[in-house]
Amino acid sequence: MTTPRPDDSILPTAHSSPAEVRRAAREGRLQAPTAGLAYGFVQANLVILPEPQANGFLRFCQANPKPCPLLAVSEPGARSCATLGSDLDLARDVPAYRVFREGRLQATVSDVEAEWRDDLVTFALGCSFTFEHALQQAGLPVRHIEEGRNVPMYRTSIPLVPAGGFAGHLVVSMRPMKAADAIRAIQVTTRFPQAHGAPVHLGDPSRIGIADMRSPDYGDAVSVGEGELPVFWACGVTPQQVLMDAGVEFAITHSPGHMLVTDIPDSELALL
Template structure:
């Protein structure tokens, strides 16, 4: 007996990265992208008028830990082809922030109405990418377990200034037992394009963090008695810097909600 014919009316399977972008585009995906499309790199977004682009590019180059560049758009373009097919920077992130003169003026699900012909978009590596390696070795990721956004904090660590841009580093935090923390350092070190190794372990007050229960971005998570806080440089740093530099206009992602790209995390591994 011949096998049944394929159902040609069924939609073709799509890769999980595109599925995540389409879900954000349609409004079906509204929360954190942590743990989505495992294997695919995620990216932070910073969009600025072209007059600021050269300075911001130099800022990223001078601060590769918090601002590792994955791609830059052409002026006015709303896609970065190297990061994916069918990718729309205006709508494929679950949440956006709109800035004017360094002030946050709106949070929206779709930034299309705010896009301009003079804008340049910067995609910056995200620590959600190296979490794949932690998950593979059964290292618990608390914000995924608790279904919240990763906690992020402004620190006392100065970034290297470039042009009009300067400010303090933002870090993300994951509480880990010491053996897991050691392994996490080893694993994340393989991925310098997505923040690499942590910048600090334990003793949050040494980097200007007064209270772990009150993150500046994202949500607080449980820190158990046998765990230490482990801090990685974070791609939300440009938002802190934008607030300090006060450019006339900017669009960023809403912290915790990222652009899921077609690039593989393995593309950025050095080992």
């Protein structure tokens, strides 16, 4: 008896498999942020660079593991990566990509087949969406999922370690919580160092150079309730700002909030 294929008209949910999420992105049905999809599986930020810049970016990631936790690095020109999953196309399986030329954002597109080159190296970096399932399992609020929005992300004044010709400042994602929940969130997310780990700051956003919480640099603003603190984690959008600051000739990344959903179980990244 043949197992029926899922209805392709249905958008993926928390209960979808990673392959179903990737197929929906590949076919153009999924164009929204991936927060809350395929619970229990690692989501990844992508940075795709020509090989001459890849070695320098690798050194930058090694020098800045908090915003750039390396999960996998592809061979030049490869559109698949067995470490991340089977039936996986790096050029088509993200809901939205960003294409940069000469350090400027040129376009946001649904696939990058037309841009693909034989010298491109893909870096998959850990993403905070990975630990959000653990936060929810612990009964902690994840406001952007509750409100159906993209996570708010902000540029900060926190300097990065220069390496490989790259430098800049940290970008953070924010989730508002009451003080007791923030303490528990620190405990939960510390177990996921390959998904940015524990927060880098909580409380007064001006202390890290954020002037207006209502105007995130990436993503969407979310409500902050009475008695709640903004809690900030290192964010995988950091490399996108770094690439623009470096004026790279050519680069491809995911669009903020629109991740590659991998076949890696969250449990493989969790420390006991």
